[in-house]
Every structure is written in C-alpha cells, then in structure tokens.
Amino acid sequence: MLLVTSELLVLVLAIVQAESTWIDWNYFGLLSLFVQWTTLTSTALICSLRPWLARRSVAHATFVIVSIVLLDVLAFSLFADTVLNPKQALTPWQSIAKKLLLALLISLMVLRYFYLQYQWQQQTEAEMQARLTSLQARIQPHFLFNSMNTIASLIASSPERAEEAVLDLSELFRASLRTDDQLVPLKRELELSKRYLAIEALRLGDRLNLEWQIQTGLEQQAIPPLTLQPLVENAIYHGIQPRAAGGTVRIEAYAKGNFVYLMVQNPKPDTEQQQHQGNRVALANTRARLQALFGEPAILKQSQQGDTYTVTLRLPRRTANQQSQR
Template sequence: MSESVTDNKEYTFFLPNFCSVTSVFILSIGAQLIAFMLILATGDKLSESWDELGLLSVFVQWIALTSAGVLCLSKRWLSKLPLFWSAVVAYFMIVLTTTIISATAQYFLISIDYQWGSVPETIGQFVFRCSAISAILSLVALRYFYVQQQWKQRIELESQARVEALQARIRPHFLFNSMNIIASLIRTDADLAEQAVEDLSELFRASLKQSGSMVPLSEEWILCRNYLRIEGLRLGNRLTLDVDLQRVPQDAAIPMLTLQPLVENAIYHGIQPLPQGGAITVLGTMSGNMVCITIVNPVPKQEGGIKTHGNQIAMANIRHRLNLLFGSHAKLIVNKTDELYEVKVLFPYIKGGV
C-alpha cells in the first residue's frame, strides 16, 4: 500500500520526468535557445561570435543536463516532501549545480588564459552572474511546471467526473423494462430470468468500477453482450447482430464503457424507432498498429438519422476519454446517411491483458 501511495505522489509531482528521453531532448533545445539569446544580448555580430557561441552552448548544455540528472536522481525523494519544500529544494539544487559548474568552468578558462567576453571577470563575479541568471530562469521554469501540472490535474479531474457521470448513467426506462422482463420470465423461464439478472448485475458492476480504467477489448465486449442480451429479450426478432471481432487482438486495452454506450445509442436511436427493427453490425479491423472498431445501424428515414441530444452527450464523453488516454492517436469518426449511421473507434494497440 505504501508503495502505491509513493508511486501516486510521483505521478502527481509537479516536475516533469527528467529521466525520459523526451524531457532531455526538449531541455537541450531550450538550453541551446538560451545560448543564442545570450549571444544576441551582447550586441556582437553573430558572424564574429561563432567560437564564443560554441563555448557558451557547451557551458549552458552542461548546466542544463547536469541539473536534469540531479533532479532525475532525486525525484523519488523530492516527491515525498510537501509541495513548498520540494519546490524550494529543487530550486536550490539547480542554483547550486549552476554555481559549481560556473566556478569550475571559469577556473579552467583562467588557467588556460582564456578571456570570456570583452570585460575580464574574477571567478566570484562570473559565478555570481551565472547563478543570478540561473536563479531567475529556474524560478520561471518551476512556476511554469507547477501551473502546467495544476492544469493537467484539473483536466483529469473534469474528465474523471464526466466518466463517472457516463458510467452512472443507466437509463431508468431500461432498468424498469429489464425488471419487468425478469419478473415476467420468472414463472415461464426461470433459467432465462436468472441469466437476465446476471447480465443486469454485470452492467451495474461496471458502472461502479473506478472511472477511467482501461480494460481488454474482450471484457468490454462481454459488457456489450450482456447489454444486448437484455435488449434482445425486449426487442425479440426486431434486433439482429452481425459481430466480427476476430481480426483484432482481444487483449487490446480500451477505456471501459466505450463500446457499450455506442451500442446503446444504436438500439435507442436506430433499431427501436424502426417498426421492423434491424441489424447492428460490429466489425473489428487492424491497420498497422491501429485498432478500428466499426458499429453500423439503420436509422429511420423520416428523422434524418439519430437524435442529436442523447447521442452527442455519449459521443463527447467517449471522444474526450480517448483523447485523454491516447492523445491525437485515437479518433472517433461518425458517418451518416439517410439510412445508416456508422461510428468508427480508432485507437493504438496497447496490450491490456485478457
């Protein structure tokens, strides 16, 4: 339990992971831009300052990468401290690293009789100037990291609230219809009534799970199948299914309650309004490393497709969760015609276990 709490603190820590290649690369680019800025601030011609730019670039990169290494090694310890003290300690770590490297660099340059800039400086003057610049830039950077982390947490909390609302939303008339069906089956077909109770309990159990959790595709489809079995008791021969998910990995991780709301919309806005009913087609395909789940259902011609309000709420929730978990790699594509409504869910294949 203590280990999970520690991992959670590291996850919510305001500093980025300086152990990752991406963070180091971005930091190197930023350090190089600072070196260019410092050279331009001197007013010297850039064509006459290439040697100084190269030396300054090495110096700034040395400070940036060493500071990143120090923060990387101390992240687990810093994440255990209160926010204020972790920020203070990280701040002084960066300034202290800059001080040590500046003193070492200036001592080396003096020893080889190299003059940095047009005005000679002692070690103390050079260290003070570099430390002051580092103190200002570090303060701005730490403030930026803190604001960014707070913004990210707020977005995640809002997303979690929306996911919980989606998971908790089981249509009241669906519940009442299911209970009436179960009551009518108790005397005529006890086994079928028991199966309906189990399917309904699975739907409620899913709505009570931790929001935002990822589940294997096979588990998500079991939830859809339970829902479809209950609706099949109500709609009878008006509902037919054409399902082919054999071409996609069953252990592909997908946000829980992604497909079930889409199937629910297909029934309530497509199959149910049609007197003759219709078929829901569910097809799974792979394109490279992308999983594509397509759900197609007929719609009443006179309504021009699906009802806007209920469908858009579910679509917005699903699109938001996909974007949060997969970023721009996941998409929710809707295609409408006068007779068909097609939804495609595309997301990268990440093994989630079976």
C-alpha cells in the same frame, strides 16, 4: 527544452556582446560550448538523483538542485573563463560571480516553471477524474430506463426470461458502478454488450440479427468502461426498433497500424424519427471520455453509406493494465 532555451539565451548574449556586427560568432560558439556542457552535466546529475529528490520537500529539493547547478557552473567557469573572455575588464572572480548569479536566477525561473506545470498537471488530472466519474454516473439511468421497460414487458408472459434479463441487467449495473477503472480490457466491454443484446433479443425476437467479427489478439486492448454498449444501444433504437422487419447489427473490431478500430453498423431507419435523447447524451458522453483519456488520437465518428449507418471508434493501440483487469 532546456537545450533550446539555453541556446536562445546564448544567442541573445552573443548579440549583446557584438560591437561591430550583429552577432559575435566566436563568442557565440565558445559560450554555446560552455552552456551546453553545463546544462547537460547538471541535468544528468539531477536526473541521477531523481528518486532521492522525490522523497524530499520542495524547499529541500530546490536547494539541492540549485547547489548542483551552481557548483557545475563554478567548475566550468574556472576552466573556461579565460578562454571565453580573454580581454575581460573585471577580475576572474568578478566574472565568475556574474555567471553564478545568472545561473542562480535562471535555475530558479526554470524550477518555478516546472513547479507550476506540475501543479497544473495535478489539477488537470483531478478535474478529469471528477469529470469521468460524473459522465459515468449519467450513463447509469440510461441503462435502467431502457432495460426495465424490456423486463416489465416479459414478467407476465415469460417470467423465466424476465429473471434471466434481471441477471444480465445486474451484471451491467455492476460494471457501471466500477467508477475506479478508467480503462478496461476490450474483452469485458464485449461481454457487457452481449448481455445487453441478450436483453434486447428477448424483446425484439427474430427482428434482431447479430454479426460479430472480432479480430483475435485484441482481448486486452484498453477502452473506457461502458463505451461499446451505448453504441450498440444506438444501433438498436435507431436501426432495428423502428423497422417492422428489423435488421442486422454488426459489431467489428480490428487493428490497423498503431490503432484499434471498433465499428457498429445498423440499417438506416425507414422513416425520419425524433432522436432519442438518452442516446444523444450517451454518444456525447462517450466522445467526451475518449477525448479526456486519449486526446486527439481517439476519434468517434458517424457515417452513412447507402442503407447502412456506421459508428466508428478509433483508439490508440494500448493494453489495459493489470489493475483494470481485476
């Protein structure tokens, strides 16, 4: 950005400098050489001092950066001023002073731009974290409402199974309360989905069949927490529960190129049914979290082919950090 911006500035000055043509190409070439040398060397010096500057106040760091740029401009001006302006009307020091003043103004403008960009980035990250925490909190009642109905139906007929379901539910809630983790390993999401399906299997019995096809080597793929489970729940409520004969839920994960794909498939419902409000919210929350964390590369889409309904999740290939794995 600095190189392109500085070159555009040189172009403007070359147009202004030209008297009989649109652009003074000789002036443009010489000034481009001077400006690019100055920009590159100043940037290299500032980047080499980056760790030291990071520990200083904004005012102190600004003073140091501006001083580096001005000294760099002064050094190159002393070397190249007579070459760039052999017919200058001003004395050499007046010409150099003009260059230093121009460099000062440009440096302050660029630093101001970077400072505002940094503040905007910090604000965006804070808003995203608050949004993710809010979205994750909205999923917790989603777990409770559906799972407690299953447990209540088992207490009288099968207390042992009800107790097992309570343990699975406690693990699901334990995961949903970890709001500090923005990304977790795929292995953890698969385990949570299996616990949820264990609860549903107690309720649905033989009506629920499961197929797992998980490519090896994807255990540490980064994924937002509580992403896969709502998709599996959608498959249960829309594809299995309305069908008297039940059906098969298929969960597949594989890598292709720079992306990892997760697919949840279920049978198409036999009859039209009203959409489950909680599942619509969960699907919208999942899509919002994906966009907030990964941006455009992450996609959540729904498709239907014949009697099979598929939800496909595409994630950029990324490994969950060690902190998220603990």
